[in-house]
Amino acid sequence: MHRRQFLCSISAAGALITLPSFSSSDQKNSVEDLPALEGKLTLYLGRGEGGLYENVLTAIESRNRNLELNIRRGPTAALANAIVAESKAGVQRADLFWAVDSGAIGLMNAEGLSQPIPQDLLSQLKPKFRYTNWAPITGRIRTIPFNTTRIKSTDIPNDIMSLPESGLSIGWAPAYASFQSFVTAMRIIEGEDATSDWLRRVKKTAKSYAGELSVVMGVERGEIDIGFANHYYCLRLKAGKPEATVDLAFTKNDAGCLVNVSGVVALSDKDLSTNFIRYLHTLEVQSYLAHEAYEIPLIEGIAQPHGIPPLDSISPPQIDLTRLSDLNPTLELMRKTGVL
Amino acid sequence: MSLWPRSYPPALAVASFALLPMAVLFLLASDADSFFLEHHLHLLSNTLLLTLGTVLGAMLIGIPLAILTSYVQLPLGALWLIVLAAPLALPSYIGAFTFYAAFGPGGEINNVFGIETPSASGLIGASIVMALYTYPFVLLTTRASILSQDASLINVARTLGMSLPRAIMSITLPRAMPAIATGSLLAALYAISDFGTPAILGVDTFTRDIYIEYNAFGLAKAAVLSIQLLCLVTLVLFLESLFRSEPGNTGQPLSICLKPLHITVVFLTVIPIALLAIMLPLAIFTLWLIRDGSGDFDYQIAWNSTYVSILAATFAVFLALPVAYAAIAGPVGRLFERVTYFGFGIPGIVMGTALVYLSLQLPALYQTLAILVAAYVLRFLPLAVGTVRASAENIDSSMTKAARILGAGPLEVFHRVLLPLTMRGVVAGGALVFLESMRELPATLLLSPAGFETLATYLWRVYEAGYFGRAAIPGLLLVVMSGFGLALLLMGERRAEFGLTNKK
Incomplete structure (x- = not known):
């Protein structure tokens, strides 16, 4: 019921969604189990994914009325360079950096800008995709x-x-x-x-x-x-x-x-930042990105996008x-x- | 030692301001190990050929259209100018991509009409596409200069038996040479620094290497390569400076009424250009809109684009005036003017990052509207400087001297003589800055206030994701809002015209 509301709010944002069916045993990664997000959060989004990422972000915002989410979109390399420039000037704008490129994540690590990822967040990911200072999202x-x-x-x-x-x-x-x-x-x-x-x-x-x-x-x-x-x-x-x-x-x-991935680096050590990442790892978001953007989910037990064989057979x-x-x-x- | 002309101190200030991003670029480049690629020579020749092709194409389209829109009384009047200038507001990667998708075997033209067309690619294809998106530089600068010329010379020539085409060739065009050269210079700098068009149409130019280094997180190397590119910019600046003309009188412009048959012929030649540069991208996007469906679109975005661009255009012409007058006043002023052009030859993404470093010097203003407008002004100042200078060059200095002898102070001379006589250049310069700001992407992405989106950033977003159908509505709005902005500017021009002559 509540999940339907989440999806309705996605639909309200303009996309026509047909959802993959979930088995009821996979409830543990649902948005229902997550804490509400409150406060200001700035996300640097290193890609331009049309309405799809927007729909996910809009859905997260509409579930969390007290979240003030600012999104800055740009080419991954340009945003990475901007983040480095900001840190050199002692200015912090971005709490999170969502990059398409593991190269950009490497740069954040090399500059010492990435914050550690909590253990429980890592353990939701498929074992091959667990890293200590960044969180893979989709493959x-x-x-x-x-x-x-x-x-x-x-x-x-x-x-x-x-x-x-x-x-x-x-x-x-x-x-x-x-x-x-x-x-x-x-x-x-x-x-x-x-x-x-x-x-x-x-x-x-x-x-x-x-x-x-x-x-x-x-x-x-x-x-x-x-x-x-x-x-x-x-x-x-x-x-x-x-x-x-x-x-x-x-x-x-x-x-x-x-199999390469897009990933999120936390740049500030707010709980809000890591909780936001948890939302991106939910069943709902992962299934949606798999189904609509044809990205490969990295959380266990979620169906692959249509048109490619299961990840295990590759x-x-x-x-x-x-x-x-x-x-x-x-x-x-x-x-x-x-x-x- | 003689006193400096009055325009020098403000011109010096503006020139220093324009050089700030270049200083950042040199600082960034100092981090790089010595770096030079052997295959640069091959890239250099490609860049030179593409620049040459673009400039020739832009002149071939821009000059006749400038004569047409300034001399000939056409039905619908200024609407033609607006439509013909609009390609400047469309991002070149959008143009190039639709050309790539439309032409060639298996392209959309082939799919829809079953006609086989050659594919748009290689040096020739890229030059044609680039010319279609840069000819408005030549059109607007040249038109401004032609309109400030006194038509009585042509009337005299025709009374003495010279045909109209010959009179235009031997009287109008030679005097418009500096303006044509300025427009071509801007087209050349655009061709040198653009990445999208050559990349999509398969021509390896200097900018490709800059992008590869930039995307591989080698900012320092990208800065070094951009500085190397400035040698080419210097060459183009030198070539342009060779075109100077004698100042002449300003006065009533020529006005020609054509027979309906001639108008038809004119339309048949003009329409294909507008069709290719604006209608083709919009048609292709509409095709994809029908195929994929459109997303939601927030119309606020169109207004965002328009008003920052108008702000940028206003500030840019304001700063351009002293530089343009200084350029005419003497060789030092000329130097001030020249240095403002360098920024326009730097690839957008590198310039965008340099501007990020620069604006972080004022952390309180970082990512505010003020900084965004300042970034546009810094990037596009040369467009305004060039056009204002080209139309100011035609002014006979005896006009200002006469005003001084008759007792007018320097400010009054500026206000009552100099400014009205250069108004057409000011309007054209403002139009160029406005159109370029409408399509500016890298600085907008990095420096705009949180949540501020423009048509260009929206187009980029859907293009990157491959949802081309969603580009149709913002693409159309980009053309419509550019028309709106241009119409505003042209109203300013008409007011100036009114002040200058008593007719109309």
Whole structure:
């Protein structure tokens, strides 16, 4: 009943929601069990997720009438730089920083700006995603979008390292942050030499795009057979255009199916900040983001977005995500191989 | 030792103010280890070619439209100018993205009409798209200069048997050269510092490397690269300074009435430009609106954009006046004027961060409306300086001297002679600052007061998320509100016209 009201308040904010059904045993992460949020809170939101994140934030606000939430949106790197500038000037504006990029989180950690996350909050997360000074919110998988009229999923090798020899035409977005995180993962897993070699081999035939949405659009238009992109671009494209001739393939246990996350850093040690993070980890919010934004929930027992196989059936590589913030050696490799 | 011209002290103050973000940039860059990339040469040639292509395109579209909108009496009058200037308010990444989505095999034009079009990409595609979003620089500066010229020269030439096109070519245009050069300079600086268009259309320019470093949290390296980019800005500034003209008399502008047949021909040439630059993005967004549905939209946002932009335009022209007069008064003033341009050649996101550092010097004002307007003024001051200076250059100094001999004090000369004669430049400069502020993004995101959203930040938000249908309404509002702001400014121009001549 109360949950319905929460969802109604989301609906009132303008989105049409059809909800995944919950099993009644999963009540422990519900918004019902959380303390009310009271006071002023400033959130720096490092992405522009249209109405969806807005709807979640609006719903949280309408449940907590005494919460005065200020949101500043911007590119993750620009907000991270602004937070560093503020701390140098002794000004604190942001209580929380929600970043798409584990690189930005690494910068906050390196500058000593992130506050520790309480143990009980960590224990709600899937075991692979527990970190002491930041809280992952949702995940995204590296995927191989492919054109369904030109090739079949079985034509795509399930080993990212042998992809260049598959004879398929490839699209990529080397200047894009998600792609650089993926190359960083490859560098950590396979080593510098193998990664340089891979970059050189792909470069021979690859077509470059500005961003990964463009890569997926390029695949759909048949400009290329396959591409490298985060999973949600394809799912969102298909949501608006169900007849789109594009589908997703996954590699096995390598950087090609890396699961990266967006995460929140607490910059002030208010209880309000950590309690706010608890709201983002609820069943309601996680299911909503999975269902509407096609993001991967990181709390146990919540259904995956439609259109991708369950997280357990994908075999992502084991990697400490904060290590992905070490971007400089990656940029160097990419420049040395002429990719950038 | 002679006394400094009166315009120098305020001009010096404004120039120092304009140099503050540059000082921050140098401080940020000092953190970087020595840093230079070998492949910069390749990027440099791409940047130069794109700049050249953009400037040529902007002149090709902007100059004829300036002649048209200043001389020819068209039905609907000023509405044409408003529509033709509006592309300047649309963010270039929006334009580039819709061009990318509309053209080419599998593009929306192909989907809807079944016509195969070449894809908009590469140097030529990027130059065309960039020209479509920068020609209003040339249009507005050139128009302001043409309107301040005395038409009696052309009338004399025509009485003596010269054809109208030849008279325009050999009388009007040479005298409008400084204004054309200023407009082209602004288009060039825009092309040098823009990231969105070349990135989306697949041209690797200098800004791409700056963005890569910036996004990899290498702020110091991004600052170093931005400073290296300033060499290019210096070159463009030097080239522009080569165009000077003799001052001439100001007076009644030429007014041409066309036959209906000619008007039809004119419309057939003008409409495609407006169609491509404004209608295409709006049409594509509307298509996506129908496909995906729209979200909720808060109309307050449109008003937010409009009034900060009007504030920025007002302050910018106010500060630009002394700089523009100083530039004409002597070589030192000229230097003051030149340095105000540098900020416009710095990529937006780096400039945005420099402005964050700068405004944190006044923590009480950080993230307030006052700081946001100051940031716009700092970013877009050169737009106002350039246009005011270009129209002030045409003023014969004997006018002001005559006024002084007849007993007017310096303030009265400014008020009764100088200002009315440069009013068209002031209005055009204000219009440019207004339109650029409407689409400004990086500084707005970082420096606006809490909860303050503009059309540009809203467009960015839905674009980033891939919800393009939701860009239709704010996109349309951006065009409508720009029209509204321009109409306000043009009313100011008409009042000046009224004061100058007795007709109308």
